[in-house]
Amino acid sequence: MSQQRHGSTPGSTGAVPAFPDLPEATIARLPEYLRALHYLSESGSDTISSEGLATAAGVNSAKLRKDLSHLGSYGTRGVGYDVALLIDQIEYILGLDQRRAVCLVGVGNLGHALAGYDGFASRGFRIVALFDADPARIGEKINGLTVRHIDELGRVAAEESLAIGVIATPASAAQAVADDLVAAGVTSILNFAPCVLTVPANVDVRKVDLAIELQILSFHEHRKASLTALPGGRSAAGNQEAVGS
């Protein structure tokens, strides 16, 4: 797949494709651009302007251009971006061409839904194993995968070169599961349990807390209500915010 130069690390001797040093905020938006690009691609667009792509991704065009400029120069002045080329570039940067193996721990209410979510498979990931600690759940089949006991994690991780784990257990179990994942060599964790995880410095954790998202909206409701109660009732708009840090 792609060749690639830019963003060489200070001491890089240039043999290995040095990894571009992207701002976190940009990284968090690349997946959204990718989604928009796939959509445009399916709609038959071969090229797209920064303005058009920005609209499809819900950002403004200056931000989009700056973000993409960090990846290198993949646009054509006077024309726009080549949709297919940009898709390849972003997928390469995100490491999606590798179809990473993901395991899911905790097959309760939410875990069940995640195990059956086809968005993972269609967007670059393979769920390769489901784990739970509850004996009653072991052996259950979900979407072609059998739920195994958490003790088997180490063995499966070795076989599948698991790098990403998803935690969908209750908060009380999450830290122990995170420890198990780390011990099994997992270096990225997506945590749905409402708690903070402690992990070694080389492990990345992202947290999604559904109640927190609602609470943030609740704040804005509260604010809007108190504003309309006031004299200068401006139409007072907050708007589309995407999750990401």
Next chain:
Amino acid sequence: MSQQRHGSTPGSTGAVPAFPDLPEATIARLPEYLRALHYLSESGSDTISSEGLATAAGVNSAKLRKDLSHLGSYGTRGVGYDVALLIDQIEYILGLDQRRAVCLVGVGNLGHALAGYDGFASRGFRIVALFDADPARIGEKINGLTVRHIDELGRVAAEESLAIGVIATPASAAQAVADDLVAAGVTSILNFAPCVLTVPANVDVRKVDLAIELQILSFHEHRKASLTALPGGRSAAGNQEAVGS
């Protein structure tokens, strides 16, 4: 991203408790502080230092103190914060004392899980209605609620003073559902569908895209892999990031 400030309008005459003008970043962290405080409260702590609370919430103490200072002065120098008092304050600011009514549209795979998620009920919300467009799903009972046809949304919204809606439909249906919600008077939307929604300026949208979270982790995996392949193998740590904008 929300453009546009909140907070007291220039001419506010101050009769109504003017709404504090909090930075977005602070707002997004308040729910996490609240969760940590409830945890500490259950563990029997009556007071907590900024250091202790920061650790429990996964942030550093300077940030926490600055965040809380925006709410007013609820700490005692030399001692720390009163846990119960701070819980009340944050719940008030977030508008959680009102136990807001929430409806959920789309009772598929993910919607099912959300409907059954007790974290909503336990953290300030009442799910009061479930909707779907698929006739086969109408009438189904989940967690004591009956799935209704989306056409009933307007009537239910009026009865329950619905302000928040959750969209868990496929992307193809999401915009139409958003339009219906807006028409029914909903002014805050939590969107799980992988697409950008267009809504009036007074409506807030937050988006959660599960595949995007994994893709961000995938990027970090890719980066870590390419770094360890390089000479100066720094221990290269990114770490705990919470979702929020």
Next chain:
DNA sequence: GACTGTGAATTGCTTCACAGCG
């Protein structure tokens, strides 16, 4: 002495505005 609250310094992100290219 311990710990909060906060100005000042810093870092990072976004937006502007335009030069440069196709």
Next chain:
DNA sequence: CGCTGTGAAGCAATTCACAGTC
């Protein structure tokens, strides 16, 4: 002429460091 790529300006969030308070 249209549109990208980017320095420079502007803004927001984080961190520092310490004065103020209990």
